Each structure stands twice: as C-alpha cells, then as structure tokens.
Amino acid sequence: MNTIQGMPIHPLLAHLAVVSIPFAALTDIVAVSWPRARRWLGWGAVAITLVAVIVTPLTTSAGESLEKTTPMNPDLARHVHLGDQMVYWVAGLFAAITVHWAAAADLSRWQWVPEVPDRWRDLARLVTTLTVIVLALGAIVWVIRIGDAGAKSVWLG
Known part of the structure; x- marks a missing residue:
C-alpha cells in the first residue's frame, strides 16, 4: 500500500x-539525564522510541x-541516501534506551533476572546514558538533513 486514494503515502x-523521531530522541535524553523523569516515564521512553523504530x-x-x-535529481539522491541510514540511528537509539531502562530499573523482583553487581549496573547506566545522548542528537540531526534534502528535491528539483 503506497498510496491513499491516489496520493503517495510517503509524505x-x-x-x-519528523514528529516521532525527535520526540523519541528528546524523551530519551530526558529519561537518561533526569532520574525523576526516568521514574515517571518508566518504560514509556522505550515505547515511544519503538514507535519511531516502526515508522522509520x-x-x-x-x-x-x-x-x-x-x-x-541530486537532492533526491541525497535524500534517498540519508533516508536509508535513518534506521540505524533509530534502531541504535531503541537498543540503547532499552538497555538503559533495564540497567536503571529494579528488576530484582523477577527471579529469572540474574543479580548484577552495583558497579556493573552503574557502568552500564553511564555507558548507555552517553550512548543514548549521542544517538538521540544524531537522530535529530539526521532527520533535519533528510528533510532538508527531501524539501529541496521537491521545491527546487
């Protein structure tokens, strides 16, 4: 299904x-940077990022x-090239926020989860925090680059 009543569905x-990816990225940055927001969001940040993963x-x-x-045209070629790479940013962000959520959550109530020493959990939180921030910022920049090339291909091409 590539059209709706003859109109291309891509736009x-x-x-x-353009809405879901930056929203997920900003939500993830808030979740990893602000413990109170992380507790309030719970697994919501992961779910919001999953929506972006599906949409991409x-x-x-x-x-x-x-x-x-x-x-x-050259702008369309650039748009296509950048668009093909977006899934890597979003999938990486989803993986990083999921691991961060698991490292920050109290999973000890589930008996099947092995006990992890605090120092390893703290290290996992630090690494995933930095990873989430880098991937989130990269995803936002990539959306802007893709959109710019796409708009130029339509309006200037």
Whole structure:
C-alpha cells in the first residue's frame, strides 16, 4: 500500500517520522539525564522510541516506491541516501534506551533476572546514558538533513 486514494503515502509517513523521531530522541535524553523523569516515564521512553523504530522503515519503504515514479535529481539522491541510514540511528537509539531502562530499573523482583553487581549496573547506566545522548542528537540531526534534502528535491528539483 503506497498510496491513499491516489496520493503517495510517503509524505504522510515522513511527517509522522519528523514528529516521532525527535520526540523519541528528546524523551530519551530526558529519561537518561533526569532520574525523576526516568521514574515517571518508566518504560514509556522505550515505547515511544519503538514507535519511531516502526515508522522509520515504513517511511523508507514508501519512499522507495515513490522514488520509482519520480525523476532523480541530486537532492533526491541525497535524500534517498540519508533516508536509508535513518534506521540505524533509530534502531541504535531503541537498543540503547532499552538497555538503559533495564540497567536503571529494579528488576530484582523477577527471579529469572540474574543479580548484577552495583558497579556493573552503574557502568552500564553511564555507558548507555552517553550512548543514548549521542544517538538521540544524531537522530535529530539526521532527520533535519533528510528533510532538508527531501524539501529541496521537491521545491527546487
């Protein structure tokens, strides 16, 4: 399904990605940087990032269908190239926020979870905090770059 009543679905999904990816990224930064927000959000940051993970390949797939019917220009080629890379930023962010949530959560009530020494848990939190921040900022920058190239390909191409 690449169209809705003859209209390409890619622009609709792209707008959803433009909202969900930065929202997930900012939510994740808040969750890893502010303990009170992390407790309030719980696994919500992970769920919000999962939405971005789902939206990204749907948007890319719809874009690939639209690409087949659109004359190629340098801005469109750049847009396609950058768009293909977005999934790596979002998938990495999802993995990092999930590991961070697990390291910060009290999972001791579940008997199947092995006991982890505090120093290892603290190290995991530090590493995943830094990883989440870097990936979140990278994802936001990547969305801006993709959107800029896509807009130029439509309006200037």
